[in-house]
Amino acid sequence: MNCDTALSMKNITKAFPGVKALDGVDFSVKKGEIHALVGENGAGKSTLMKILSGVYPAGSFDGEIILGETAASFYNIKDSEAAGIAIIYQELALVSQLTVCENITLGNETCGRFGVIDRNAAFAKAASALKRVGLNVSPAEKVVNLGVGEQQLVEIAKALSKHARILILDEPTASLTETEANNLAVILKELRNEGITCIYISHRLREVFELADTITVLRDGRTVCTVDKNDIDEEKLIARMVGRELKQIYPRKKREAGDIIFEVRNWSVFDGARGKNSVSDVSFTLRRGEILGFSGLVGAGRSELFMNIIKAAGETVSGELLLNGAPIDIKSVGDAVKNKIMLATEDRKRFGLVLSMDINKNISLASLDKISKRSVIDKNAEIQNSTRFAAELKIKTPSVEQLAGNLSGGNQQKVVIAKALMIKPQILILDEPTRGIDVGAKLEIYNIINELVDAGVGVIIVSSDLTEIIGMSDKVAVMHEGALKAVLDISEATQENIMRHATNAA
């Protein structure tokens, strides 16, 4: 194998307001190898690849990119493409109503004078690219008629037709079937033999070991190590991925677990967009006085599970719900709210808040009947009520009549929680309750969670932050690709143990 370096990124540092996503990362890839990039959620993999592909332009980060022997600066995706780097995202970026041929040549059309497309030349180009990835479909076929695995190969063909020398694949197998994944592996190995370099991001460690030559581990925005795959095993790899520094003090409280208040049995969800189940046969129980943490990697189906339980997304295939031992039937989010089950979602701006309304109106949105008589809102009672919540949750604002859009992330999150609290929930599901929030506000939110549990509310925390899960939960449920792999007692829930289940390692 050729040992020349195809690419090296040196001392890359990238900061976002409030967070350092990458802190002096070194990443070097040899020519013609498959190089796996692994790490927990938020370790910095995607940020690093966005820098490499020019999404974050030169100048917005520190450090240098050296391609072959020369330093490179990319100001946009076109620059990186011109240098032979192609990135293929998890969500495919094909235009589904265009043909395979049109997609492959998109942005790179073979045209004569006056911008008229030369169809025959385009066809020939597409056909030869398809042949390289071993895809046996007509270039005239519309992309919408292809399966996800075939679409992925079209993406790769598109990259090859642009003379890509370095392919970046971000979770390429997340939505593929086993056969499709195996097929992809074969193609990637063939491309390696042709001298194409491949950077492969995956949560599936078994795949990584099967396919990769070299593995780089990122953690907390730093490079942990770059090793030959023969020098490491799954167990050791997991140990290097986890072990994030504990930056937060968790106000854990010791409680006695009480009766079962909420039970989910055999829950399965069909995801129409992906054409397969996003959650399969998940069962768990929640006891009074206990915090149940849900862990798993991106795409494990945690949000899909809870969004579907309250009937906000997906199609329920099967499942039963029991609240305080009695079966309940939830047909809409309204029913969930009536049964005092509330979900505070992961994406505050998209699902949580009406940014054009004031804090006051956001807080009362789910419980308007409580502050109204015969459908007329008692505005004074409303403001009083919201002011009380704002004080209890320490929402920092001069008045609750300020627009929710003007608040900081932490305070917006508190508004979402206040809205949930106002319905007096029995079951509160918090999806990523502290994402993008500063340390002080996090602690305040943890204290609020503790008070709720003390008051008898059943709390489920869905979080990608392992330290948060371990720091706050009494039991940890771990999901992997839609299935519940384990429910661990906190005494056995180490980072390694959780990660082992989350990656479905042997």
Place this chain on the structure above:
Amino acid sequence: MQREEMSLYKITVNSFKNNFRQYTMIIALIVIWTIFSFTTGKVFLTPRNLSNLFLQTVPVGILAVGMTLIIVTGNIDLSVGALAGFCGAIAAVLQVKYQFSTVSVIFAALGVGLLIGLWHGFWVAYQKVPAFIVTLSSMLALRGAILGVTDGMTIGPMQDSFKAIGQKYLPSFFSKTPHFNDSTLILALVCIALYLIFDWKNRNERIKFGFETLPLKAQILKMVLISIAIGAFFSVMIFYQGIAYCVLLLMAITLVFSFVAGNTVFGRRLYAIGGNADAARLSGINIGKNIMRLFVIYGCLTAVAGVVLTARLNAATTSAGTNMELDAIAAAVIGGTSLLGGEGTIIGSIIGALIMASLDNGMSLMNMNITYQYIIKGMILLFAVWLDIYNRRK
């Protein structure tokens, strides 16, 4: 003292900044009126003309009230011009051909409006067809339906009681001259008194609960200005025949819908749906049901506009209501309603409708060529929306 003066000035400036849209609309209205009073040799500002202007505003004004809420939810209704024409035609045909009483034809028109509203609600809220398409289809179909029920002819005249809705004024108690109407004067005083009592009571309650309020001086200034505005509005009509029934109707509709929009659960939900449908849904709000209700209400409201339209013309014509949906949309948008949803006020749209009607009225008084009238109206709409977008960007 000096400091208080400063703070009053500051409050005015801040209030101006925060409510830029409302103030610019009122200023725009004043500017337009001033220009017309010069270009028309002061005819424009006579009580007689202004009273007429208010009458002309009524049908579009009624439609703009409902259109505001429709646009607030992120939808649109292109059918209301044709629907108003159709409901008016139904009323006219029943009365002229079959001698139905005024009350019964009004109920018939309302019933038709309600059914069409249900139809729209069904397709938009439950079948998820974009409101643009659903109501465009109704617009075409209803234009045909109007020709069908009228046989392509103008249907009239209406009975006096029906005609009164569009043409009659509130009678005086004692005054015999048309240039002074005492009942309208009393109405004006009652309105000002009610406004003052409610605003003052509201302020005191807010102080009691410790909420933010305007400083006393600013509060008094606000009360004086609004009282003057109400007074000026009524005095136009006090000095010319009194207030027309249909203007009274529009005022009532405006008050009721402002209350619905600002103070009821239903209104709040509409704003939430338009502001962020996902967040509204996850708060347990049944989006379909609320949208359905809104379209049904708007169907009925449109029927009311249709009745007024027919009463004003004393006949139903085949072209009645043509382009009125566009005037209603323009009024709402000029009045600060955002086509992205979630923002807009009823009172703003009424001022928007008044601006549109003023342009029509003033340019007609100037005997301006109709060609330029359309062009100017179009440009003003564009300018108004650009001004809003420009100010938000800053």
